[in-house]
Amino acid sequence: MGKSKKRQVVNKENLIDINKKKCIGCTACAINCTDITGISVLKSTQEGKSTVVPKMGTFEETGCIYCGQCTLICPTTAITARNDIEKVEKELGNGKYMVAFAAPALKATLGEEFNLPIGSNVEGKVQASARKLGFEKVFDTDFGADVTVIEEGTELIKRLSRKENLPMFTSCCSSWVRYVEIFRPELINNLSTCKSPQQIMGASIKTYFANKFKILPENIYVVSIKPCTSKKYEAERDEMGREGYKDIDTVLTVREYGELLRSKGIDITALPSEPSDSMLGEYTGAGVIFGLSSGVMEATLRTVAYYLNDDISKIEKIQYSKIDGTKNSKEAEVIIGSQLMKVAVISGLSDVEVFLKDDKWKEYTFVEVMSCPGGCINGGGTPRVIRKSEIIEKKCIACGTCIDNCPVGAISFNKNGYAEVSQMQCVGCTLCSKLCRTSAPKINVYDKGTQEKLTKNYIDLRKNVLRNIDEKSQKKVSVENKEVKEMYDNYIGNPDEERARLLFHTQYKDRSSELKINKRTCRGKKRRR
Template sequence: MSKSRKISRIQQDNIIQINKKKCIGCTGCAFTCAERTGISVLKAVDNGKRTVDPKQGTFGGSGCIYCGQCTLICPTTAINVRNDVALVKEALNSGKYLIATAAPALKATLGEEFNLPIGTNVAGKIAPSAKKLGFQHVFDTDFGADMTVLEEGTELIKRISSQENLPMFTSCCPAWVRYAELFHPEILKNISTSKSPQQMMGASIKTYFADTYNVLPSNIFTLSIKPCTAKKYEAKRDEMGRDGYRDIDVVLTVREYAELLKEKGIDITAIPDEKSDSFMGDYTGAAVIFGSSGGVMQATLRTVTYYLKGDVSKIESIEFNTIEGYHDIKESTVNLGGQEKKVAIVSGLSEIDKFLKSDKWKEYVFIEVMACLGGCINGGGTPRIQKKSEINEKLCIACGTCIENCPVGAIEYNVRGRAENNKEKCVGCTLCSKICRANAIKMIYYDKATGKSLDENYIKLRSDVLKDIDKSSEIRISDKNENLQNMYKNYMGDPDGEKAQKLLHTTYQDKSAELSVNTTRNKKKN
C-alpha cells in the first residue's frame, strides 16, 4: 500500500463511505440518521439512479458525528464504515510490539458474527483469537473503564464541592462529544475532561506499560476493537497522542475484527476460552456495564458513593423514570454526601437538541449521554440484525405507496386487494414501514443463528450479557480494582492529579465553524 493511500485511509471525513453501485435507493440510512440523531446528514438524489449523498457534499461539513447508525440499517452495505483491516494486516508483519484492547460490548456481540445466538457471552474468546492473529498482549478496555470511573468520579466530586460547571456530562462517547462541539459548544465546559476508556487505555499502554516493559512507545502498535464507528474519529483527534505517536493506532469495529479473524481462518467457536492479560486487563463488574446505556452512570455513582462513605448498596436499586415530554431521557435522585442530587441518562440523540435548548438539563449534577440508542452494544460497528417487514392487512388502506416505492419489488397486492410482503424478496430496508401512512407495516427482527423472530429486543439481549457479568463479579466497585490501584500507586499518582491530568484528561473545541453553510440544523436555528 502506498504512503499516499495510507494517508487517505485515515482521513476523518472518510469514516463513513457510500458505494453507489451497491445502493438500491431505499434511503433507509437517511431516515435513520434523521430519526436517531436529529441531524439529518443525508439527502436523496436521483441522477438516473436513486441514491444518497451528504447534504453539504461531505459528511464532516454536513454535521456527521460518525455514530454509524446509517451503516446498521443499510441492507446492502452500500453505506459502510471505512474498512481498516488492511492496516492491521500490515502491522502484523511490521515487527512492532502488538497490543490489542477490546471493549466490554464485544463480550455480548462478537459471537453473532460467528453464527451464535444473540445474547451469547463470548468474553473468553477475545484474547485467544487476538493472540492467534499474532498480538503479544491482549487487554480488556474494561480496565480503562475502571480508570475512567476513578477520574470522572473524582472530577464530579470536585465539581459538586466547588459548584462549578454543573451538571457534568459524561465524555466516553465520541459521537456525543463531536455533537456538542458542532452544535452546542456552549456546554463544552460541562463535559467531563476525562478521556474515554479507549483513549485512557492507549495513553496508559504507551506510557505506563511501555515504561514497565522497557518498550519504546513508538514501537508499540495498539489495536482497539470497538462496537463504535466514532472511535475511529476519536483515535485521530489531535489531542490523542504525544511525542509524534498516536495512543491508539487503529480501530476496528466488531464487524471488521470478525472479518479479519475469518480471513485468517480463526473461528472463535473452535478455540478454548482464555482470559486477557492481567497487567492491564483485570476489571470490575462496574467496568463491564459501560457497554450498556446507564452503565457509566451506575459505575460512576458506585465509586463516588464509596468515596463519600455512603451506602453503595442503595445505588444498585436506583430507578430511572422517563422525563415528561421525552421518550429516551430518564432521571433519578441519588444521595451523594448526604445531599439529594438529580442525575439523568440520555440514550440516543434524537431528543438532545430539545433537551439542551430547554433549562431542564440544568437541574442535574451528572448526565450520561450515549449517542446510540441502548449504548455501545448497539453501536454503528456491531453486527447487523436481520429484519423483514410485516404488513397488518386490517390496517392496510390499499394506497399502493409501499408497492410503488419498494426498491426490490417485494410488496404486491394480494387477492383481497391489500398489500402483502414476500419475505423471500424483502431485504429489510425499512422504507415501507417509514412511508406507510396507515402504520400498517412494522419491522420484525430475526436472530440469524436460529432463524426465529426475536421475542425480546436484541439490545436487551446484549445488555443482559453485560449485566449478568457484573452481577456475578466478586468486585463491582472500580476503585477496588487491584491492578488499577497498583498503576496509580506506582505510576499515575492521584486520580485527577498532575500526571493523570496530563495523560488521562483532554480538552474540547468549538467546531461549529466546520459546518458548511446552510446545513439543515443551521436553518432550524435561524
C-alpha cells in the same frame, strides 16, 4: 472504446463511504440518521439512479458525528465505515510489539459474527482469537473504563464542592463529544474532561506499560476493537497522543474484527475462552456495564458513593422515570452522602435537543449521553441484524404507497386486495414502515444463527449479557480493581492530579466553523443569534 476498469464507483471520504453501485435508494440510512441523531446528514438524490449523498457536500461539512448508525441499517452494505483490516494485517508481520484490547460490548456481540444466537456471552474469546492472530498482549477496555470511572467520579465530586460547570456531562462517547463541539459548543465546559476508556487504555499502554517493559512507545502498535465507528475518528484527533505518536494506532469495529478472523480461518466457537494479560487486564462489574446505556452513570455513582462512604447497593436500585418528550431517555434523583443529585441518562442524540430545550437541564447534577440507542452494544460497528417486514392486514388501507415505493419490489396486493410482503424478496430496509400512515408494516428481527424470529428486543438480549457479568462479579466498584490501584500507586499518583490530568484528561474546542450551514435550518438560525 470500452469503459475504463478504473472508473470510480465509490464516493470515498475519510470515515464513511457510499458505494452508489450497491445503493438501492431506500434511504434507510438517511431516515435512521435523522431519527437517531436529529442531525439529518444525508439526502436522497437522482444521480443516474436513486441514491443518497451528504446534504452539504461532505459528511464533515454536514456535521456527521460518525456514529455509524447509517451503516448499521443499510440493507445492502452500500454505506460503510472505513475498513482498516489491511493496516492491521500489515503490522502483524512487521516487527512491531502488537497489543490489542476490546470493548465490553464485544462480550455480547462478537458471537453474532460467528452465527451464535443474539445474547451469547463470548467473554474471553477476543483474548484467545487475538493471540491466534499474533498479538503479544491482549487486554480489555474494561480496565480503562474502571480508570475512567475513578477519574470522572473524582471530577464530579470536585465540581460539586466548587459548584461549577454543572451538570457534568459524560465524555466517553466520541460522537456525543463531536456533537457538542459542532452544534453545542456552549456546553464544552460542562463536558467531563476525562478521556474515553479507549484513549485511557492507549495512553496507559504507551506510557505505564511501555515504561514497565522498557519498550519505546513508537515500537508498540495498539489495536482497539470497538462496537463504535466514531472511535476511528477519536483515535485520530490531534490531542490523542504525545511526542509524535498516537495512543491508538488502529481501530477495528466488531464487524471488521469478525471479518479479519474469518479471513484467517479462526472460529471463536472452536476456541476456549482465555483471560486478559495481567497489568492492564483486570476489570470490575462497573467496567463491564460501560457498554450499555445507563452503565456509565451507575458505575460512576458507585464510585462516588464509595468515596463519600455511602451504601453502594442503593445505586443499583435507582428508580428512573421517562423524560417527557424523549424516546429513550430517563431521569432520577438520588441522595449520596448528604448530596441530592438529579441525574439523567440520554440514549440517542435526537433526545438531546428535547432535553436542552429550556433551562431545566441546568437543574441536573450529572448527565450520561450515548449517541446510539441502547448504548455501545448497539453501536454503528456492531453486527447487523436481519430485518424483514410483515404487513398487518387489518391495518392496511390498500392505498398502495408501500407497493409503489418498495425499492426491491417485495410488496404486492394479495388476493384480498391488501398489501403483502414477499419474505424472500424483502431486504429489511424498513422504508414501508416509515411511509405507512396506519402503521400496517411491522418490522421483525431474526436471529442470524437460528433464523428464528426474535420475541425479545435484540438490544435487551445484548444488554443482559453485560448485566449478568456484572451481577456475578465479585468486585462491583472500580476502585476495587487491584491492577488499577497498582498503576495509580506506582505511576500515576492521585486521580485528577498532575500525571493523571496529563494522560487521562483532555480539552475540547469549538468546531462549529467546520460546519456548512443551510441558512433555512432552525439550527442554523439559532447559531447566528
